[in-house]
Amino acid sequence: MAVGSAKGCRFRNMDVTELAGRLRQGDRRALARAITLVESGRSDHRESAGRLLAALASDRGPEALRIGLSGTPGVGKSSFIEAFGLMLTGQGLRVAVLAVDPSSARSGGSILGDKTRMERLARDPRAFIRPSPSQTHLGGVARRTREAIALCEAAGFDVVLIETVGVGQSETLVAEMTDLFVLLLAPAGGDELQGVKRGIMEMADLILINKADGALKPAAIRTCADYAGALRLLRKRVQDPEGFPKALTVSALQGDGLEEAWKDMQALAAWRREAGHFGRRRAEQARHWFEEQVKQGLIEQLAADPHLRTRMDALGAAVAEGRAAPGPAAAEVLAEFTRK
Secondary structure (H helix, E strand, O other): OOOOOHHHOOHHHOOHHHHHHHHHOOOHHHHHHHHHHHHOOOHHHHHHHHHHHHHHHOOOOOOOEEEEEEEOOOOOHHHHHHHHHHHHHHOOOOEEEEEEEOEOOOOOOEOOOHHHHOHHHHOOOOEEEEEEEOOOOHHHOOOOHHHHHHHHHHOOOOEEEEEOOOOOHHHHHHHOOOOEEEEEEOOOOOOHHHHOOHHHHHHOOEEEEOOOOHHHHHHHHHHHHHHHHHHHHOOOOOOOOOOOOEEEEOOOOOOOOHHHHHHHHHHHHHHHHHHOHHHHHHHHHHHHHHHHHHHHHHHHHHHHOHHHHHHHHHHHHHHHOOOOOHHHHHHHHHHHHHHO
């Protein structure tokens, strides 16, 4: 399942209906090709991607549990995902991993090394790993990740894991496309708690302290207690049952705590479904991404118009030099766009 390049695929001659059919049959090669299609920025590919997604939306199957995973660099996200994914496939579940790699702001390039870091999971026939470049998008979430999630669901995957780049308040993006948000942290001293922003703490459904093994186990237990105490100070959320959000210790190396973490994820998702929060949240997310697509489309239209592009460059230079204020200059561009 090579990542491939949109430029090298013959999407122009593709039968979207046939591709949709192969996806519903769980064809992993078709899934890889479909994700490459939705990630492409070419206008003809975007049109084909739109028809594919519309065809799949008209005949929706069971929805996967969407789990977002974030954590500081070096915390062992890939190791955790591999161990967690192998546990799930061992239970007969099909697992898709959408691992977003950081793109260079200078060159636009990306290493896409997640499949090499999850070698055992990549060989599992019940798993699918797709590294994608973040394309310098805020929060490290690739622009088309949500569409890739829909494709994975159409292909019959039971769980979709979205690994994001880094930690920060911009990670609200992944919370807007997943059912559960998991924050992975490493054992550390008490000062580490001060380094995690309140915003991401408020988003987390589970905080997992990884590397709770060997000499680091006592530190992991102390760190878990610190975060459990911090969570109790946060305002209780209406979408949470008693005891959530919570902090747990896990070991990707030894597999300790993975079963307990999975049981908690299932219990939380089940409670939210029964209480009506699950479906309501998904509806809110769909509305959010519809509005984001409209905004992005307007930006692309602005950039595609030569006259408006020239006008924006001129007004941008005037703002930079202090000859114009940002607000009135932006209003002038928008007024021209509306007239056109």
